[in-house]
Amino acid sequence: MATITLETVRKSYGKTEVIHGVDLDVADGELIVIVGPSGCGKSTLLRMVAGLETVTSGRISIDGRVVNDLEPRERDIAMVFQNYALYPHMSVRANLAYGLKIAKLPKDEIARRVAKASALLQIDPYLDRKPRQLSGGQRQRVAMGRAIVREPAAFLFDEPLSNLDAKLRVQMRMEIKTLQRELGTTSLYVTHDQVEAMTMADRVVVMNGGIAEQIGAPLDLYRNPASTFVAGFIGSPPMNFIDPALLGGDDGGRVGTMGIRPEDLVLTTPENGTLEGTVAFCEALGADTLVHLRLKDDSLLILRTDGDPLEPGAAFGATFAASALMSFDPSGKRI
Amino acid sequence: MQKRVTFHNRWLPYLLVAPQVLVTLVFFFWPAGQAVWQSMYLPDPFGLSSEFVGAENFTYLFEDPYYRASFITTAVFSTLVTLASMSVALLLAVMADRVIKGSGAYRTLLIWPYAVAPAVAGVLWLFMFNPSIGVATYWLKGLGYDWNHVLNGTEAMGLVVAASAWKQVSYNFLFFLAGLQAIPKSVIEAAAIDGASFARRFWTIVFPLLSPTTFFLLVVNVVYAFFETFAVIHTITGGGPQQDTNILVYKVFKDGFVGQDLGSSAAQSVILLFLVGILTVIQFRFIERRVHY
Numbered sequence: 001m002a003t004i005t006l007e008t009v010r011k012s013y014g015k016t017e018v019i020h021g022v023d024l025d026v027a028d029g030e031l032i033v034i035v036g037p038s039g040c041g042k043s044t045l046l047r048m049v050a051g052l053e054t055v056t057s058g059r060i061s062i063d064g065r066v067v068n069d070l071e072p073r074e075r076d077i078a079m080v081f082q083n084y085a086l087y088p089h090m091s092v093r094a095n096l097a098y099g100l101k102i103a104k105l106p107k108d109e110i111a112r113r114v115a116k117a118s119a120l121l122q123i124d125p126y127l128d129r130k131p132r133q134l135s136g137g138q139r140q141r142v143a144m145g146r147a148i149v150r151e152p153a154a155f156l157f158d159e160p161l162s163n164l165d166a167k168l169r170v171q172m173r174m175e176i177k178t179l180q181r182e183l184g185t186t187s188l189y190v191t192h193d194q195v196e197a198m199t200m201a202d203r204v205v206v207m208n209g210g211i212a213e214q215i216g217a218p219l220d221l222y223r224n225p226a227s228t229f230v231a232g233f234i235g236s237p238p239m240n241f242i243d244p245a246l247l248g249g250d251d252g253g254r255v256g257t258m259g260i261r262p263e264d265l266v267l268t269t270p271e272n273g274t275l276e277g278t279v280a281f282c283e284a285l286g287a288d289t290l291v292h293l294r295l296k297d298d299s300l301l302i303l304r305t306d307g308d309p310l311e312p313g314a315a316f317g318a319t320f321a322a323s324a325l326m327s328f329d330p331s332g333k334r335i
Numbered sequence: 336m337q338k339r340v341t342f343h344n345r346w347l348p349y350l351l352v353a354p355q356v357l358v359t360l361v362f363f364f365w366p367a368g369q370a371v372w373q374s375m376y377l378p379d380p381f382g383l384s385s386e387f388v389g390a391e392n393f394t395y396l397f398e399d400p401y402y403r404a405s406f407i408t409t410a411v412f413s414t415l416v417t418l419a420s421m422s423v424a425l426l427l428a429v430m431a432d433r434v435i436k437g438s439g440a441y442r443t444l445l446i447w448p449y450a451v452a453p454a455v456a457g458v459l460w461l462f463m464f465n466p467s468i469g470v471a472t473y474w475l476k477g478l479g480y481d482w483n484h485v486l487n488g489t490e491a492m493g494l495v496v497a498a499s500a501w502k503q504v505s506y507n508f509l510f511f512l513a514g515l516q517a518i519p520k521s522v523i524e525a526a527a528i529d530g531a532s533f534a535r536r537f538w539t540i541v542f543p544l545l546s547p548t549t550f551f552l553l554v555v556n557v558v559y560a561f562f563e564t565f566a567v568i569h570t571i572t573g574g575g576p577q578q579d580t581n582i583l584v585y586k587v588f589k590d591g592f593v594g595q596d597l598g599s600s601a602a603q604s605v606i607l608l609f610l611v612g613i614l615t616v617i618q619f620r621f622i623e624r625r626v627h628y
Contacts (some may be wrong), residue, residue: 088544102531
């Protein structure tokens, strides 16, 4: 159980700064998801907390103790890697016990903890197998088990579900979330998948280009994005961005773009619509259909409807409640 | 899955393997057969005729204390060469693996000795350790040690081992480095987070994962120490002083071409052939089991 605090943490490789000062307070027992596109620095940030990368400037504290200059093993953390990083020459049991043996725990205590973790993760039948004899999902569980048995102050997850197939990913993310809540261990979880961020996080950190663009509860980010980047990254399909000129509301260049979520748009006849366009194509997802309208300026507008797919080429209008419209200044900040 | 190739002409496959078969026949089976044949004959001093003596060459060899001593010498020599060249190479590879800046230059320099011909390497070490004019001998004298490998058998052994191992370090280094770089970085990082110190990570994670490389190099190095160190021994000690560095391969040459005892020399080659066969089988049978692929 611990808190994690990051104070203006920066990271440079030579002269190139990749993380430009990130501040973050993680409360005890909280699950924080750091999400962002490739190369935004999210994994580097996590590896700095783990002690696998040095901190160029700023301070990282775990449970009130500054860990900048501590070795990974002195930080009382456990990490789950994207490729699981299991020890290939050891049995599952030995993989789980490795850290405990190094910590010189008594034999019966090691056995007790391994048994507990393997029961929790349902990997009992595989304890004597080698990692290569396991499926991806089973390996993932072993990697989780290796983190759990150590009973660390914090869990660090580095895109742990990226190597799993879509169905298993949905199942595992709920399992990780449930497990984390049961154990109450403070966790940092890095992913590029905004759905994982939305479904798992107590709070989400959206990273972009080495800075934390916005930190907040998943639904807060969804309803009140601070920038076009967050608005476009959180939510699927992403928010529509519309040239203010199309809405006739140009007020001297103060507003750069207007944003509206696909589910806030309603399809109507061309005459009644605030926006009008022709159907470019439709994606029927079963429960609902995504209609892509081509607007006058040739941009695409996505609408989420619950009807059947529409004929391409047909002319339609789109309306929305004024409260659903968000304005962003030319630099992308929310007004 | 193996693909079966179908040939329309039934002679074409034989034609295609013919060069390899020919090379093996001419350069292996013929001389090996010749050796087996000759090992059962005793030529007269002028080489004009030879007499069939059956296994007499062999029984004579095993009663010869010099030959038995050569076995011990070979065992000591190849064990030392293999151990020295592999451990030094592993140490260098582990260090090179950690170097980030200028690693290319560092590696190139470490690989250079491999390009030196064995005889040249031997002469190089011979000059350095020459009892009267060698640089290393001079330094050792400065430290109060009187080096003379021409008279001292232990020193002679040390010198041929050093020269032979030095030449093989580059080769081992390359393979160890490749082996180290094939280990996923995250596995090492996981061990670091699990609390393992550098030494502990090395012995519990890195070394076991390197075992396929280590096993391969073990076989290669033993064969190297047995056969390919001839030039080094020939240039540095010529098997001496006394018989102290007279390893089996060198004895085959010395007894046969210097001593003109072709029958005994042939018998020694046959014994060597079996020895290497047995060694290889042992290595694959017993050591490979402990290798984690």
